Amino acid sequence: MTAGHAPAAVASAGPAAAISIRGLTVTYGGGRRGVSAVQDVTVNVGAGETFAIIGESGSGKSTLLKAIAGLVPPAAGTVEVFSGSAGGARRGAARGQVVFQVPDRALDPRQPIWKSVAEPLVPRQLRIPASLRETAIELLSEVGLGMQIADRRPHEISGGQKQRVTIARALASRAPLILLDEPVSAQDVSLQASLLRLLMSVQRERGLTYVIVSHDVAAVAGTADRVAVMYAAKLVEIGAASQVLTSPLHPYTRALIAAVPRITAERAARPAQPILGEPPDPRIRVAGCRFRSRCPFAIQRCASEEPALQNDTGAGGHQVACHRWQEISEVTASTSSAPKTGREPR
């Protein structure tokens, strides 16, 4: 659990790894009733990268985020953030700041906004208290909020403004890593765009690393450099955003992308393709591939042998955990009847 060098064998995304996760398993509850919310996840996130984790409710994506933040202890494996392990020196604010999904619950309803924003500064003595308010106002202006917001309380401002406030607070500690849990899902589409643009411009200015967790592919994918797809506690596909979104390899990723409703003039022209069934109950352990009960391509082998993430997909760094990805790609390339996703040739 001490700071160590990343083995060269692990595919790294960038020159320097901001986050290095090795064989991470997070378990809730103990003994036979324990549920693994994250199982055997190995991934690196490069410094300055925007890394998106997508998946359905209960896939373990938020738990993975919490593990990176050090909010849940790993049952096995290691999480290193800027070469400091979860139990090591870099904890709390220095490790990464979290922006949560529902800003209503993330802000103290009885404190004026500026106090919420300045809160991360107090225990670390980065500023003397007299100038705290000014610092908070500076941070607020950085996220596009005027100083009249500073003395209001959370119920007096709109949802989009609240989310900006939580972003300002995350910036306050000067942490190089920001962890965003569904940062825009609770917002209107028009606000989502402006919040994401804000996040991107702040990232450019400060050289931040982002890990974004979302169930909504459309909302976050446009801003991500790399995308990891999680299903039932496991990573099933990982790669550059352009690769994963335009040529997904895993049947689950295909289904996830096909489910996004498109804007169509003809109602029946391109219906969102529902994915059948419900996500599996994490309490029930299944042998083989966890997606096979919902997978249209499942064969006998999928029931007996659990697929591992494969590296040899031809495209650099694009990994997939599926026995049949190669066959499926060939089939869907020749016939367009299978779940069709991604950009169409014009």
Next chain:
Amino acid sequence: MTAATPGGDSLLAVTGLRLTLGPATLLDDITLSVQRGEVVGLVGESGSGKTLTGLSVLGLVPHGAHVSGSIRFAGTELLGAAPAVLRATRGDQIGMIFQEPRSSLNPVLPVGRQIVDVIRAHRVMNRREAGATALSLLDQVGLPSPRNCFGAYPHELSGGMCQRAMIAMALACDPSLLIADEPTTSLDVTVQAQIISLLRSIADERGLSVLLITHNLAVVTQVCDRVITMYCGQVVNIDSTHRVVAAPSHPYTWALVSSGRQQLAAAELTEPRPTGPDLSEAHLAGPELTGQPANPEQPPPGCRFHPRCPFAEERCAQAVPEMTVLNGNQTRCLRHAELRLEAGIR
């Protein structure tokens, strides 16, 4: 149960609906209709009054609100109707689905029992018959094992299953109008696609009219025949889904369609939008909806959208534009004739 509609086949006709709460006019001159068997989308940002419009139809307005105008449902005036009349209409002829399925269900009663209660509140039926009806409803909404769900408590079901149960409950008395308020917003994208296709097939099979309230235009284009756009307590645009997508007649609708499109395009989930004749680079570069939605408590003078409108002129700030009817669609824009808001579809 009520008198036949005198002429016309509007199932629901709202005329000049105005709702004031204290000094604020939250709904101003709302005129809209839903035909028999028609699926209509009601879109707008948070705070535009779309939910309040839906609730007003059911007579569920906030305490102290003053409502005027007319709400005719199947020929019966609902506004100012006796509580007994409203009680008999709600849940019987008009079903309602709310955004958060889990908080709409009673946590301490099994789901089946709650549906039985709805049926027995409106129909003379014994428990056994009502139970059989409830079971068949749970089956019709596609729940995997209706018998298990019948006896299950809401916490034992997933979000998508709860929403299916809510739909079953709303359909329990075979209503002719279903008001669905953000039925998919709190659900995963994959489950959302399931619920969208369920709503559409139910509407088609039963000849049910649906008023679908949502901020997600992509969802609307998937299921609706017609789109009503609200902004700051006013209806600003009513048009067929086809024209809303292809050539919106109000800048706000156009901006909503564009921001939805841009999000999908950024995520490489749709074809890039071809440039329309009157779209400058500036309009394509970023979502047009900058700034906060107008506050209905202090609406801006003139057209309420003009502070955010890229096409606003001086006259737009002077008087509230009247609703103009032009070949079947309605728009509240002074410049509708000169603007060619082509959103560009393939």
